[in-house]
Amino acid sequence: MRILIEKDGKTMVESADLDDVRAALKDQETLLWVDLDGAAPDESRQVLTQVFDFHPLSVDDALVEIHVPKIDDWGSYLYTTLVAIRPDRPLDDIDKSIELDVFVGANYIVTCHQEPVAAIDLVWNNLLHNEAQLQRGSKFILYQLIDALVDEYMQMIDYLDAQVDEIEDTVIIKPDKKMLEDIFSIKRSLLNLRRIVSPQREVLNKLSRGDFEIVSQKERMYFRDLYDHLVRVHEIIESLRDMVSGALDTYLSVVNNQLSNIMKTLTIITTLFMPLSFLTGFFGMNFFSASGQLNHLTSSVSFFLAMAVMVFLPILMFLWMRRRDWM
Incomplete structure (x- = not known):
């Protein structure tokens, strides 16, 4: 567990000092980010229920992996499930993705994940080197996290697109069994990526259209931009699926x-x-x-x-x- 606290333009990073967390929660002028990175379920439950007083149902959702993006409004805070991926590896199994659970309040954000997430490390380091961004609030941190995840989706698409181009160049010359395995691996990766992007697009749609009072009008503009990005990602996925189907038909024909x-x-x-x-x-x-x-x-x-x-x-x-x- 690591803690990032911003107060009066100053950033303080702590390893696991819960007393500072409780003090920061009481001060609305302080921004708090708690990252539960690979914490044991009992430890995570203690922090989420006793320190932040989150509803038991939202805590249960955070501690059980479902790999399906969602968002719930709990009044004073939002709970959302996001999904991270490894862009340089095939996503032929949905369990290869990484679930990222996020609690967002007025002056705090809590992230919970069992495996390292590159997007969190990227945003964390950016905030440490640019303290002015911390003053923009917890929802802006959420925006940066989702933006980093969308970049990972685009990297995965570029990776799969390169594989499809390679298959199309060689399918007529030398079709073999490995090529068929690669085609089906790409099809499964695209299917699993669509299973992630489609519900996550709905999460961004809710954040951008004003369904939650905790998200201001100014902050909705950022989530609207992310929503447009995910729409484009979804369209590219559908286009790649058509290309893979065409490559499979060509393979069978050859x-x-x-x-x-x-x-x-x-x-x-x-x-x-x-x-x-x-x-x-x-x-x-x-x-x-x-x-x-x-x-x-x-x-x-x-x-x-x-x-x-x-x-x-x-x-x-x-x-x-x-x-x-x-x-």
Whole structure:
């Protein structure tokens, strides 16, 4: 747990001093940020219920991971669930995302997460180097957090877009099993990303249209900007899903064409050897021995004539098939 307190233009960072937290809560001129980073559930529950006096239902929601963005109005504070991702890794499983629970009051913000979140570290360091931003209030910190998360979504989209472009460049030349696995991995990543972005877009919509008294008119403008960004992200996701579906159709078409060519080649080979099988089968029958009238069939001339037929007949059939564009 780490604590950031801003008062009278001065920033103080503490590791885990709850007495300072209680004192800051009583002073409306003080801005407080408590980050419960990987804290044990019992410790988090103690801080959320005994120090901040949050409603037990909102605390239960924060301590149980659901990976679905939402927002609830509890009068004096807002509780929202956000979702962070790792932009450089496939999101083929929704459990690979990181849930970020946020409590926002008039002069405080509390973040709760079990795994490190790059967006929190980024905003935290920015505030330490630019103390003027702390004076803009707790909702502005929430805005910065969501903005950093949206940037992660865009990085994930760029990562998936590059993979799709690579697949489209090679799918016709060399389709293989790994490529098919990559296509389905991208499809699952886009689906899970849409499951995150769609409800989070509704969270931003509520924050921007004035559903909550705690959010002022001036602060709604920032959330409206984020809402527009998420709308654009959602549209790009849908476009990428169409591109992936097209790449999958192309892959299946190329594989089917390859299979058709293989079957075509095998059929041609079978057809070329069919007359040879007939000749060898016919003259190989031992129903009778050669009589005086058929002795010429066992002569050297007959042997070489049969061999010539067996050699030149497949060649003639091959040329005939080429002329008819069957090959």
